Amino acid sequence: MPQYARPCNDVTVGSWTTTPLWQKLDETVRDDGDYISSPTNPTTPTNNCEIKLSTVSTPSNRLNHILKYTYRKSASAGRTINVTVKLLQGSTLIKSWTHTNISEVWTQETQTLTEEEANQITNYGDLRVRYEPSYSGTGSSRSCQWSWCVFEVPKASTGMGLTVIPL
Numbered sequence: 001m002p003q004y005a006r007p008c009n010d011v012t013v014g015s016w017t018t019t020p021l022w023q024k025l026d027e028t029v030r031d032d033g034d035y036i037s038s039p040t041n042p043t044t045p046t047n048n049c050e051i052k053l054s055t056v057s058t059p060s061n062r063l064n065h066i067l068k069y070t071y072r073k074s075a076s077a078g079r080t081i082n083v084t085v086k087l088l089q090g091s092t093l094i095k096s097w098t099h100t101n102i103s104e105v106w107t108q109e110t111q112t113l114t115e116e117e118a119n120q121i122t123n124y125g126d127l128r129v130r131y132e133p134s135y136s137g138t139g140s141s142r143s144c145q146w147s148w149c150v151f152e153v154p155k156a157s158t159g160m161g162l163t164v165i166p167l
Contacts, residue, residue, distance in 0.1 A: 002064070005053035005151040011128055012050035015039040022051050025149045030070065032106045035147035037074060038133050048132045050088070051149065055125035057156035062118035067095075067111045069129065069149040076104045078140035085109070086130040087151070094120050094127075106147065127151060 007022035018024070021036045038047050059065075073081045086096040095117050097109065121127070129151075133144035 001155050002152045003056040003059065003155060005056045005124070005127055005153070007051045007129070007149055008054040009052040010049075011052050012048060012130070014047060014049050016049040021049055025051060025146060027148055030108070030148040032070065032147045035145045038131070038144040040074070040141035040143045047134070047144075048130060049146075050128050050130040053127040053129065053149075053151055056151075056153055058124055059154040060157040061154055062115045062121075064152070064154050065113040065118040065121075066152040067113070067129070067149075068108065068152070069111075070106050070108045070147045071099065071102055071131070072106045072145050072147075073102050073104050074143040074145055075140070078142040079135045080137045081142055081144050082134045082136070083144050084132040084134075085111075086132065087111075087113075088128045088130060089121055089123055090126045090128070092120070102144070108148075124153070 007025040010021045013019055016036050016038055024034045024036045067087055069085060071083055080101050082100045083102055084096055084098045087094045095113055097111055129149055131146055
């Protein structure tokens, strides 16, 4: 049975709204009606936000480490928004993904780490996800929005290699 690390605390809020940010992202079942928004002014230096994930036990293996998240632009047309999503352990980058010219339709991404990438994780109690939007072009200001996030890892290691067989 997999373990799930969900948002549990704000690390960096910047100019994102509405705080606490993590409470809008931590649903067990994705809910796009409950989300956070970046500032709409592309010259604002506080466009990034970072959320701490809940602690999970060290998994039994380094396969099937899956980050799922959603994003969209607040309205169609207007400025182009790109967003880079980063999985971090503390300040150490584990992996990042960039999505260009995002649309106003909620988009869910499912990102699976390679075994090499998952091997970089040494502390499953200090994982974070950071959203870094960037803006270009002309037209009406828009915000980047984020509604849900979960990090799935395999079941915890038993430490003894025992398998429990139900009676």
